[in-house]
Amino acid sequence: MKIVISGFYGLGNTGDEAILESIIDNLREGLDHPELTVFSLSPEQTANTFQVKSVYRGWRHQFKEKVRALKDADLLISGGGGLLQDAYPTKFLFGPLPYYLLIVLLAKLCGTKVMFFSQGIGPVTSRWGKILMKLSNLADFITVRDQYSKDYLENLGIKKPETVVTSDIVFAFKKKEDNRCIQSLPLKGNEKLVAVSVRPWFEHVKQFEQMATILDTLIEERGVTPVFVPMEGHHDKKASEQVMAHMKSADRTLMLGTDFTPNQYLNFIGECDMTIGMRLHALIFSTLMGIPHIGFSYDKKVESLLKRSGMWDYSADLHEIDVPQLTANALKLLDERAHYSEVVTTNAQAMRSEALRNIELLKEKFQV
Template sequence: MKVVISGFYGLGNTGDEAILESIVDNLRSEVPNIDITVFSLSPEQTAREHNVKTVYRAWRRENKEKIKALRNADVLISGGGGLLQDTYPTKFLFGPLPYYLIISMLAKVCGARVMFFSQGIGPVTSTWGKFLMRRFANKADFITVRDQYSKDYLENLKVTRPETVVTADIVFAFQKKHDDACMQSLNLTGGEKLLAVSVRPWFEHNDYEDKLASALDELIEKDDVTPVFVPMEGHHDVDASKRVLAKMENAEACHLLAGDFTPNQYLNFIGACDVTVGLRLHSLIFSALTGVPHIGISYDKKVESLLKRSGMWEYSFRLEELDRDKLVQHTRDVLMNRDALSEKVAENAAVMRKDALENIELLKKHFM
């Protein structure tokens, strides 16, 4: 079976790279003689890291190679992740939404079938984006989405022709390998109460940085926690972490991981922490996967959906409703009840892992 995988790959986003690693590893585990080509912005790096064929993903070069790969493919896997959205400006044929839909239509023209795979849908708010979804997303052969919200969103966009099944984010099927490179990079004694912190740039509500900085200061002073910032998207999150640290009085008690560790290395580190406070979706997924209780700061429905499924929504916040004092108290409550919460999170993650593996089973059922 020959597949092409199209997604936000080769751009240094830990969540998306974890998605790719999960897809590739599970395809190899479950599909005999699988032949994989990935469209990547860093094709040489992606080929080296995953032992796959690669083609440069953007339009500025290797377009003949894209067509050749799609002509040879049995199926295009579009996803996973939040590909079909127009949060970033969509102008005619530019932006993420047109790109992924055009790749899907090109696959159909080339004779390949198309599966939207473990996707989180939306937001799609522009008139042009809604038109593109109605016109082109309905041409997919099969769709799996990572939450009920995404399935409902597709129906609201009038994408009803392909069968759509709710599964879970494919990263819940991540095949973890032991690697403690992150931990080894830090000057720790081994007895710290570790608080993983994941932040990201979000300029519409950048006051969250002040609230988070103040909350961390109190937790350091009164609860003896050791915050470690985990940058999930390279220098973007490193810079956001440094802004929070600059607003703290006890920044010297914190640590900041480098922004170039692998998804598996970040996963191993988060799994060794006592609690996570995070904005990035996949920092929370990594926490759930390893049974680490987590407090999410939700900037998007996809984050809220995950937190409800993991069982940690009651301790979490919508970004615009973040309360500094409640964040401190919730963190204390989580630490006090860590064992029970860890057990609950692990049980919920096991269900989502089963649902995530269903993405692979459905691909086999519909395309082999």
Template sequence: MSDIVVSGYYGFANAGDEAMLAAMIEALTDIEPNINITVISGDPDDTRRRHGVAAVYRLNYPEIARVMSKSDLLISGGGSLLQDVTSDRSLYYYLSIMMLAKKLGKPVMLYAQGIGPVQGSLAQGAMRYIGNMVDLITVRDDGSYEELKRLNITAPPIYITADPVLAMHPVDKQIGRSILRKHGQEGVAPLIGISVREWKDWSHFKQVLAHAADRMIEELGARIVFIPMQWPDDLSVSKKIASRMKNKSGVLPGEYTTSELLSLVGNLDLLIGIRLHALIFAAVMHVPMAGISYDPKIDRFLETIGERHAGTLKSVTADSLMDRIRGLWDERKQPNREREQHINILRNKAFQNAELALSLVKK
């Protein structure tokens, strides 16, 4: 029986990161059902309850060391852990966990990470030093691979795979249907979901989304529902945008599990997303999507499925967003076969992450 410790941004009510953890657990246990997994978490009680695995607090280094000393592998990932744009403290934290594992003589795998940007000279040096100590790296896109090359991280084997969530099985849509019914969001008109996030208190994109949402209602006869991915932050910005609209829209108020969010997205006719994992949920559930970019990871994901964004948070306009939506509108009834082929390839690559992790344990 294998014992694996997982380090990442878990226990912070971020639906994308919790979905990555759920996907990792699902893929690893699909291959080895009796595996023992311990997660380093910001809220161990929530992680135990939500995922049914053991968990330790992320700043309790003595306990982390105790658990790690009995383990066969440290997995760091997935997500955009190794970058210094949003914060350099988190970069050094995750590197310190990797360093601890190596000091204890344990193999370390970077699991489907989105690498960079790493801009500071000290951060680049730390990444290069510790990155070349790890045993195996998988990255979720070509851009992350290029960032590793730029940082001169070349010692470990490196594979370009895909985001772990893409390996998840589609879920029953009835769960989401029940949530929509509970909040008065049922109807025969096409349903467009919007997943947003706050960004530097910018107001431009909020006004654009409110105006575009009104046009979707008036020109396409659609219903609009906002789906929060990180609670309660996304709930707040969703309400701000909805309040700027002339027409009525819905805002789902709850904090939802990965399965509930997948099911909700599966009930949509189209999704507009700023959050990366809202777009990935749409891919898993075969729902047409329009992405708005705030980070290279959005562009990278859309490129891997043969798509492009509808604009950045700075550049997006109601016209550019409406043009993108009109281009996707017919796909509600006739799926884009080329994009589905891209997604199927990515699903296989995403599962490869778990296969490589367990092969490292066996070695």
């Protein structure tokens, strides 16, 4: 079977690269020698990393190659991840929303079937965005990673394709042993590690000071070593430095490099006692590894994940951070880690089964 994969790939985002790795690994395990082509901003790197064919994703280059790939394909996989949203600027033909939907339209014009795969939907608030979303009715089949996304599609009038709730395909990530992250740190071996994931979020910066206060207390009262995990390169590195600038005990923190692979970050998080974070896939990695976690939810997708992992009661909306309460929650998770690790592990097993359904449903719906 020939499959084209379209998503936010080749841009150095750890979460999206983890999505791609999980899709590729599970397609290869579930199908008989699939021929895979990925639309990527860094096609040569993507091709070398995953041993696939790759075509430049943008419109300005390799348009004929994209058309040829879609014409030759049996299926376009659009996803996973949160592709269909207009939180970032959306113009007539530019922005994430028009790009991904026009790829879908192009696939249908080429006679290729389309599956929205393990996607998170929204927000879509602009009038033009809501009009563009009607193109989603061209899809032959849709899986979404949470009930919120399914409801969102229905509210936007996307009712023609069958839509099934599964979970983020990263819950089916195939971990490979790799300790390069932890080996890169100057550790003695007896530290109580707390993974910290922060990201920029438009003009909102108050969370950096709030995170700093919580981390200072954890250092003082439990002797933890916070380790910042910059999952989107210099963007997260800069955000991490902003947190550290507010801390009294910044000298007792560490930061990983920005060039580790998703699998390496996953292995590192698995060595930690707890995660406090914003990045969705840092929290997903924590869930996968059975690590208790507290989320600063900047988007419904984060809240949805935290509810499914069992950690929402200990987390908060980014705009409603209660520092004393979250600090107390963090101390509780550390002190009763074994119990909460079991809660997270149990929920992760259920979400892994749901993630693998994405592949089974693909095989069923497209008669592979």
